[in-house]
Amino acid sequence: MEVFQSHRKSSSNNVIVSILPFYRSAPPLEVRLEDFEFFAMDRLRVLKGISDGLCRGKKPEEMEKLVVDLWKANMRHPQAVEEVNKDIISHFVLRLVYCRTEELRKWFLSMETTLFRHRFRLESSEAQRALMSEFKLPYKAVSNAEFESVKDKLGQVARSMGQNLPAADAIFYKVPFEEVPDLVSGRRVFIHKGHAYVAMNQVVSLVVTQFRSYISKALILTNRKWTSTIREQEKDRLTPIVEALCTSYLGPDYSQPQEFGEISIKDIDQVAKTSFPLCMRHLFEKVKEDHHLKHGGRMQLGLFLKGVGLKLDDALAFWKAEFAPKVSAERFDKEYAYNIRHNYGREGKRTDYTPYSCQKIISVTPGIGDHHGCPYRHFSEENLRAALVRMGVSSRAVEDVMDKVHNRHYQLACTLTFEAVHGSSCDAGINHPNQYFIDSQRVLQSKNGSVA
């Protein structure tokens, strides 16, 4: 097995120039089973944080800062060796987790590439050059003579982008244009006879393309190995961990409503139509229809509304009003108000309960008369189709959603619904009803300039 070199030393100070690995081969280290899981979860937090950032349309500078913060919060270790090992180990574990379907591979590839891109940009230019030669990119630095001959054109390109003219000793790489599609696309390079003249600061593009391509192939290979040998061999040890990792919810718990602050009762009807995920829409509609909800439904919807920003007093008023045709005011105060206050942490052990994640909601099985749980899992095909149509999902999108449902990818089905209803993509995927709500409000707000 290849010996993994985790340190690159610069000639002068014996200082480690860069610790950005390419994940070319699995490290020949012994890993404790717990670390296997914990390292992976930490890295997953980073990737999901990135996914979240992208989903929310953060600009490149914001993403760069986000990556730094996420890495610091989850992956830092005082000893560089340990940090590199955790970096590599966690990557390889997540490869196992995310190699298993096309969707998972696509997501993982996208997030790892983004992570790599930002980490690479943060390296010094010496370190970047060292990394480039490690990657064995067969690109030659442009000779002085050639530089002189194309200097004017290079200058034109720079100025067309609002940058300064290249210095006399600037380094440029001559690269087949096929290798730098995004630079070609944006006319950010001078191209001549099939070669692109890439500036040092654009080198990121080159390396990232290589990285992406490599990881993409590696994931396919990993998947083959997983299906043919690893999964069976490891069924008592690693396999259960790997299978659980993918669905574990690591995101925010939405117990504290943030951006949109408060929602008052009069807003609820409106936002229910536009921004509630199907599970909550269904519960909401049922409350309005039946003037009642059983315990499971009250918990699921009630905590969701709390996360959405409904204050305790408004919540009490809401439920009281909805139940009024069937439950007198006194009975409400006696039998239901307590539980609602309990949910808001005002009673008993004062736990501030957190709204349920998709994972939790999917796992419950509603009984007769119940309306909670995940509709993608529990509705009949006919009912689900009708519900999607009522939400405004086009018939083509309904087919895509149903396809996911048949394959038991309930969260992906909800994500597709989100995308169809809002006309915008959600790369991170839906993991939490409150996330659906917040993302929906964001999309609508950016369209209308106001909260819908």
Added chain:
Amino acid sequence: MTKEEADNGRDDMVIDVPGQANAVPDGFNANYLRIYYGKLFPHADMFKWMSYGNDGKHPGCDKSYFGRREFSFTLENDIYIRFQSFNSVTELENSIKEKCPFKIDIGPVYSVDPAKRHAYAQSGDNVFTPVERELVFDIDISDYDDVRYCCTGADVCLECWPLMTIAIKVIDTSLRDDFGFNHILWVYSGRRGVHCWVCDGKARRLTNEQRAAIADYFHVYKGNENSQKKISLPGLVLHPFLARSYTEVLKGFFEAKLLPNQNLLASEERYEKILEMIPDASVASELRRRWQENKRASMSKDDINIVRWEQLKSILQSGKQKMQGLRRCVEEIVFSYTYPRLDMEVSRHMNHLLKAPFCVHPKTGRVCVPIDPNNCDEFDPTTVPTLSQIWAHNSCDVFTWQLLEELNRGGLRQDAENEWDRTSLGESVAFFRTSFLQPLLKSCKEEIENSYNAKLQQSKNDLSW
């Protein structure tokens, strides 16, 4: 049969042959199409092209190559059949003659014979997927309707056709100088546009992402009816590609041809469109005021459009203008009227089907003939041969007709070549062969040889201890 006998025989033939010039209906006709496919369509040349040198003569040839190419036929009554594939020139020719398609489209080369695609999955290991496809472009003059006043929609005339000519110049130069491609075929689409086929090996093997990058590199004109400003050229100077296009092609054409021919500044309705593009309202008002006062052609003998354009340029380019948006305003105006408007979607994906050259356009009857990019100024879409014209021409000369039949059956005969030359279509086929096909095949053969030798060398190296 001697020529004399043929000439005498011609008198007898006249009655049978429906070829009297007066009686021939215009444009397109399914019967003529059948004869066209029977006698004139260059099946063998198309086959050689699509084989890219894989004719089985060299051990390095891929014998399955041609058979993995998708063709699609549009039959009479709009019946559309996809995933047609053929294993030889005979199969191709027979199918075309038998089905007589109103349109033939060429698709990509797939990983396996398209006829067997159902045996393969869409993803995973055993895949049916495109593996090679020419880099193609489609430019349609109806996308320029907002800048041509002589025609709209499907019509084309010699006033507005030059918009296509300059599009060819801009794109062709860039494909060769910037991207290093050599084997480029430009084809008249038969009615109102042009297609471009880039056939270098490197081009055929481009991924969708790379194609999209090239399309984006060419994407300067971004707009639809709703967007006000369709060209935005920020930056202190233009990228070398845009600068070259402007100075070598667009500026000259706009100022000398388009401006006066389309009277772009002569009337209020038309000059308002240009004034709208000036971000500084005071400049626009100043010009408007001047032009309103000066409604008639003034003292100057020069064309009013040119006079006004000079006034516009002198205000916008004067040193006094400091406003950011004005820096490139003149270029932006020129670009928005003249820069090529490509159909981006056509170029982005490997599996996009594109009409084959030498097809006949069902609405006009015109043959989709190649255009020489080095002489594209001379190309006149209104004189491209139509089916009925070819038929009429050929029916007058049985001798030629017979020779053409020989040609399509066998190889090229020396004397036949001269006869072929005489028909207007013959010129196009000759051009196709000498300017495009022969250099392409030569290059393909070299590629096949080199690749084969490299493999041999590799296996020798592998075997050595």
